Amino acid sequence: MNLLNNGSGIYTDYYQLTMAQGYFLTGRTDAVSCFDYFFRENPFHGGYVLFAGLTDVLEMIEGFSFSDEMIEYLRPLGFNDDFLRYLRTFKFRGTITSVREGEVVFPLEPLLRIEGTLIEAQIVETLLLNILNFESLIATKASRVKAAAGGRRVVDFGLRRAQGLGGIHATKAAIIGGIDATSNVFAAFHNGFEVSGTQAHSWVQSFNDELTAFRKYAEVYPDRCILLVDTYNTLRSGLPNAITVGKELEERGHHLMAIRLDSGDLAYLSKHARNMLDQAGLPYVKITVSNQLDEYVIRSLLEDQGAPIDIFGVGTRLITGQPAAALDGVYKLSMCDREPRLKFSENYTKLTLPGVKTIYRFLNEEGLFSADGVTLDGEPQPESIFHPFFPEQRSSLKHCTSEVLMQKVMDGGRTIVKSSAQESAQYAQKRLSHLAGEHKRFEFPHIYRVGISQKLLSLRAKLVEELQQKF
Amino acid sequence: MNLLNNGSGIYTDYYQLTMAQGYFLTGRTDAVSCFDYFFRENPFHGGYVLFAGLTDVLEMIEGFSFSDEMIEYLRPLGFNDDFLRYLRTFKFRGTITSVREGEVVFPLEPLLRIEGTLIEAQIVETLLLNILNFESLIATKASRVKAAAGGRRVVDFGLRRAQGLGGIHATKAAIIGGIDATSNVFAAFHNGFEVSGTQAHSWVQSFNDELTAFRKYAEVYPDRCILLVDTYNTLRSGLPNAITVGKELEERGHHLMAIRLDSGDLAYLSKHARNMLDQAGLPYVKITVSNQLDEYVIRSLLEDQGAPIDIFGVGTRLITGQPAAALDGVYKLSMCDREPRLKFSENYTKLTLPGVKTIYRFLNEEGLFSADGVTLDGEPQPESIFHPFFPEQRSSLKHCTSEVLMQKVMDGGRTIVKSSAQESAQYAQKRLSHLAGEHKRFEFPHIYRVGISQKLLSLRAKLVEELQQKF
Numbered sequence: 001m002n003l004l005n006n007g008s009g010i011y012t013d014y015y016q017l018t019m020a021q022g023y024f025l026t027g028r029t030d031a032v033s034c035f036d037y038f039f040r041e042n043p044f045h046g047g048y049v050l051f052a053g054l055t056d057v058l059e060m061i062e063g064f065s066f067s068d069e070m071i072e073y074l075r076p077l078g079f080n081d082d083f084l085r086y087l088r089t090f091k092f093r094g095t096i097t098s099v100r101e102g103e104v105v106f107p108l109e110p111l112l113r114i115e116g117t118l119i120e121a122q123i124v125e126t127l128l129l130n131i132l133n134f135e136s137l138i139a140t141k142a143s144r145v146k147a148a149a150g151g152r153r154v155v156d157f158g159l160r161r162a163q164g165l166g167g168i169h170a171t172k173a174a175i176i177g178g179i180d181a182t183s184n185v186f187a188a189f190h191n192g193f194e195v196s197g198t199q200a201h202s203w204v205q206s207f208n209d210e211l212t213a214f215r216k217y218a219e220v221y222p223d224r225c226i227l228l229v230d231t232y233n234t235l236r237s238g239l240p241n242a243i244t245v246g247k248e249l250e251e252r253g254h255h256l257m258a259i260r261l262d263s264g265d266l267a268y269l270s271k272h273a274r275n276m277l278d279q280a281g282l283p284y285v286k287i288t289v290s291n292q293l294d295e296y297v298i299r300s301l302l303e304d305q306g307a308p309i310d311i312f313g314v315g316t317r318l319i320t321g322q323p324a325a326a327l328d329g330v331y332k333l334s335m336c337d338r339e340p341r342l343k344f345s346e347n348y349t350k351l352t353l354p355g356v357k358t359i360y361r362f363l364n365e366e367g368l369f370s371a372d373g374v375t376l377d378g379e380p381q382p383e384s385i386f387h388p389f390f391p392e393q394r395s396s397l398k399h400c401t402s403e404v405l406m407q408k409v410m411d412g413g414r415t416i417v418k419s420s421a422q423e424s425a426q427y428a429q430k431r432l433s434h435l436a437g438e439h440k441r442f443e444f445p446h447i448y449r450v451g452i453s454q455k456l457l458s459l460r461a462k463l464v465e466e467l468q469q470k471f
Numbered sequence: 472m473n474l475l476n477n478g479s480g481i482y483t484d485y486y487q488l489t490m491a492q493g494y495f496l497t498g499r500t501d502a503v504s505c506f507d508y509f510f511r512e513n514p515f516h517g518g519y520v521l522f523a524g525l526t527d528v529l530e531m532i533e534g535f536s537f538s539d540e541m542i543e544y545l546r547p548l549g550f551n552d553d554f555l556r557y558l559r560t561f562k563f564r565g566t567i568t569s570v571r572e573g574e575v576v577f578p579l580e581p582l583l584r585i586e587g588t589l590i591e592a593q594i595v596e597t598l599l600l601n602i603l604n605f606e607s608l609i610a611t612k613a614s615r616v617k618a619a620a621g622g623r624r625v626v627d628f629g630l631r632r633a634q635g636l637g638g639i640h641a642t643k644a645a646i647i648g649g650i651d652a653t654s655n656v657f658a659a660f661h662n663g664f665e666v667s668g669t670q671a672h673s674w675v676q677s678f679n680d681e682l683t684a685f686r687k688y689a690e691v692y693p694d695r696c697i698l699l700v701d702t703y704n705t706l707r708s709g710l711p712n713a714i715t716v717g718k719e720l721e722e723r724g725h726h727l728m729a730i731r732l733d734s735g736d737l738a739y740l741s742k743h744a745r746n747m748l749d750q751a752g753l754p755y756v757k758i759t760v761s762n763q764l765d766e767y768v769i770r771s772l773l774e775d776q777g778a779p780i781d782i783f784g785v786g787t788r789l790i791t792g793q794p795a796a797a798l799d800g801v802y803k804l805s806m807c808d809r810e811p812r813l814k815f816s817e818n819y820t821k822l823t824l825p826g827v828k829t830i831y832r833f834l835n836e837e838g839l840f841s842a843d844g845v846t847l848d849g850e851p852q853p854e855s856i857f858h859p860f861f862p863e864q865r866s867s868l869k870h871c872t873s874e875v876l877m878q879k880v881m882d883g884g885r886t887i888v889k890s891s892a893q894e895s896a897q898y899a900q901k902r903l904s905h906l907a908g909e910h911k912r913f914e915f916p917h918i919y920r921v922g923i924s925q926k927l928l929s930l931r932a933k934l935v936e937e938l939q940q941k942f
Contacts, residue, residue, distance in 0.1 A: 003474045003636060004657070013630055013654040015668030022674065022691045033677065073660050078695065118677055125671075129631035130638060159484055160600035161797040165474060166637025167601060183484040186475070189544050197486030200596075202804040203493065205812045206504065206589055209941075220493045224549065232815045236942040264817050316797050325791035326632040333673040341676045344703045346735050470680075471707040 003165070009066035009090070010073075012126040017074070020119045021083045029086070033118045034335035034356050036110035037128065040349070043137055043324040047445030048435060050143050050428050051111055052176045053135030054101040056169060058415045060131065061092050061124050092120050096410035099359065101419045102139075102176055102428035103405065104435050106450045108388055109374055110334070110357045113406075118336065125331045133327040134166065135173035141295075141321045142177025143432060144442060145314055148295040150302065153311045155196045156182040157290055158319025170319045176424045179318070191421050198226035198260065210237055214245040222254040226288060230263045235272055243280040250282075258286035258311065266291065267305035274308040286310040293317070295442055342463045349389055353456060354463055362400040368436050371395055371449035372405070376456055385451025395451055474636070480537035480561070481544070483597040488545070491590045492554045500557070504589045505806035505827050507581035508599065511820070514608055514795040518916030519906060521614050521899050522582055523647045524606030525572040527640060529886045531602065532563050532595050563591050567881035570830065572890045573610075573647055573899035574876060575906050577921045579859055580845055581805070581828045584877075589807065596802045604798040605637065606644035612766075612792045613648025614903060615913060616785055619766040621773065624782045626667045627653040628761055629790025641790045647895045650789070662892050669697035669731065681708055685716040693725040697759060701734045706743055714751040721753075729757035729782065737762065738776035745779040757781040764788070766913055813934045820860055824927060825934055833871040839907050842866055842920035843876070847927055856922025866922055 004011050023029060042049055066074075066087045075084060094116020105111055112132070114121045146154050156174045159167045171187035181194035188195045199217055207213035210232055218225045227245065229238025239259070246256035259277070261269050266289045277285045289301075290313030298314075301307040316322065332352045333341045340354035356377040364370040373385040381402050387393035409417040419427070438446035452460075475482050494500060513520055537545075537558045546555060565587020576582055583603070585592045617625050627645045630638045642658035652665035659666045670688055678684035681703055689696045698716065700709025710730070717727035730748070732740050737760045748756045760772075761784030769785075772778040787793060803823045804812045811825035827848040835841040844856040852873050858864035880888040890898070909917035923931075 007657070007660075010656040010660050011630075012656050013628070013668050014656050014659075014666040015654060015670055017656065018668060018692065019670055019674050022670070022688055023677075025691050026687045028677075031677070035673070070660065077666060078692075118673075122671075122673060126631050130633055131635060133632055134635045157484070159482075160597050161604055161799075162601055163634035163637030163791065163797070164602060164605040164640035166634030169635035183486060185481040185483050185485050185488065186478070188485075189478075189481050189541065195485040195548060197484055197489060199486055199490055199493070200593075201814050202506070202589075202593060203490050205804045205814060206494075206499075206502070206807045208810075216497045217493055220496050221489065221549075230816075232938055233817070233942050263821065320634065320791075320796035322796040323794065325793040325796070326634070326787050328632075333676045336677045339679075343672050343676060346701075346704070350734070467703060471704050 008064050016123045023118050024083045031118045033121050035114045035121045036334050037112040039329040045443050047439040048104050050139040051103045051105045052139035052173045053132040057131045093413040094120050097406050098409045099405045102424035104431045106448050133329040137321040137327040138170045138173035139177035142174040142179045144295040146178035148298040153180050155313045157313040158315040159184045161316040162319045172421050175421045201231045204231040211241045218245050226258040228260045239276050246282045256285050258288050260288040262290050267307040270307045270309050359405040360402045362397050362402045375453040382453040386457050479535050487594045494589050495554045502589045504592050506585045506592045507805050508583040510800040516914050518910035519575050521610040522574045522576045523610035523644045524603040528602045564884040565591050568877050569880045570876045573895035575902045577919050604800040608792040608798040609641045609644035610648035613645040613650045615766040617649035619769040624651050626784045628784040629786040630655045632787040633790045643892050646892045672702045675702040682712045689716050697729040699731045710747050717753045727756050729759050731759040733761050738778040741778045741780050830876040831873045833868050833873045846924040853924040857928050
């Protein structure tokens, strides 16, 4: 979804426009280029990233344009008439090749590349980074939270603590990462997600007593009644009242759906709640919990404390990706005027990979992902790959089968591959099932092998050598 | 600015709508209520929060409505025809009383209150929390970053790492918090902010050599030329080339504006850069740095290393509020059907303050903020205030002058007080100047006194007593 409408051209950093004018005025309007999107580190000290945001980026790039109003705004900011005329009719007409949304990906791989003029590839950079970095971060976080819940239902409750309108893309990314439903009606409307939610403490407080509050809610929603039991005293007031209403619903041929705990010790309270509900003859009433949850708290509740919880409502830490704020994705020039380009660095791990590239994924005998190899586009499946920074470390992959991970998704400015969030979620789930458990450990996971081909290694070495001779 | 347009009614949590229908169907459509917005903890282990987001919230609440399309979307989700007809013509008609945008505020104070029907106060909760929590977080972060820079220019470079469209409100909040300019053209366009930016590594890489890249940029922008000097080798290539171009600009009657360092050790490199520029007769060329900056790194660069830096470009950690993800602001019912209400809790620090309230701010002889007192609305200036949880701790404030912090900002659904981001920024700066330094320490600040009046204390005690008798 694109909330920016016809003003999306200015959803950019100012320097993209000053550079664009620079290219324009120095006769390089038609210079061709290739840029790569990649990240350098897995967030959350984890072992992988789920790639998300592609569908939104393609939609936003297709609609990327400058209205008359935007052009008039830019005029006094140092832009000249010829360039502004060019900008007024600007449309992105490049080609984008990318891994699929929902793909399991790793550091240093060129996940997406843009081939087009320098100007067009440059001025969409900011929006591309903004959306891919954020949606990939949240999809990755969501997959961890969902994994911790081990098949139990997880619902996104985060909109009130989301980073402003970022909550809209965050919910979409959370669904791609495996979350089951959301409280966010806006995102649900635009994407067809299942909505979920029941009552707040204010509902209970607004009545003179808790039992009346529960009864009134059950009257309106007899078949989807979830009662929040911690407004006053969970075990001495909330649960007894919920049980009373549960029995009353039974008498009228309905079933109380669930109770929700939103404070206190969720392990202690859920165990007592389960006992009280079971002893009252309400074993079917589910227990929902919320309050500062993330993958670690959920794992601890389930594994360490054996808490009998059925549904998790997860807010802040899911929807903002805490403790990470952003995926460190970058966008680097790899080709210009048909020449491979390099960003050199005093820090060798920040050296970029030159040339137009693709990714091979190698599978082992059980069909699990075994290693990824970055090659120059058009190279056959490499027989071995080299560690990108310690090329002495080489892996032979002669007898492995492989798949090419990248496909063309936009051609001449037109999107040719689309994926709904639900489709991307299914794909992500399938792909995660091919990633061995040791790469999914929440912390200190086994590092997945990503290497580069002999040809790419040689090309980079040659360019580094040429550059070093200059200083 | 309101990007949601006529679909803003669904920018909410689903349970707001189920509760609204519940009130509607149980004959409580006209029940009146009061809700408070407050937070419980200062973010960043700091000593204060800058209140921001008010202007955007008021605009979004004024436009809060449900289009036909939204109504048809909701119909199959469990809403009945009468309620949907009510929703179709829904408009917020309540009254909002709030501290000013840019105010320096503290935990537990009711910063904003909404008086209106239960339904209207309830269904705007999510958007209110979403925007106030986020903008206040970022404005607070920005004020810390700006304080660390000690009067030097700070520019927001964060859009590419912002949490999706959250970057739009984040830039606005950063300006309210004291940041000087932004790279975010979208936010600048909508709010009249100064834009800033120059060139990326890709500009330099796109030419066959760095010197040509610099010359071409200087040709296009002779009077606002900032050269990024770390694409290949900062001291051996970038700076010598920048100096060459700086001298060439001088010959043509222009001045090189600045160089930018974006990697490596910024203290080490800025000192060498300063020396090289000075020795080359270019003492006026400023030094801009960027790369993973926040208040701590800036303070360390300036205070510990004495780095000769003129301008800081701050990205991720400013625009996402790292290491905090969200201000923990909540929205609690304090009055319903003209009766004060309480959210009880097993954790006494989560007990809410009942009744319609306001805030007095006490000033000491030097005009510095000395303490805040929360009272029932209409109470005269209290002579003493009590710690909200340890009422034995009491402060006498007999001879202090005071101000009332809250004012009516929306009346019957119409905004009556507006503030541009620039006005809010000025107000914030003025107010921060009245906050003693010990409350502004980045960590372990002196805790600012916030107390409650005798009357409020008694009201709460009475309600707690009544509730406890029930269990």
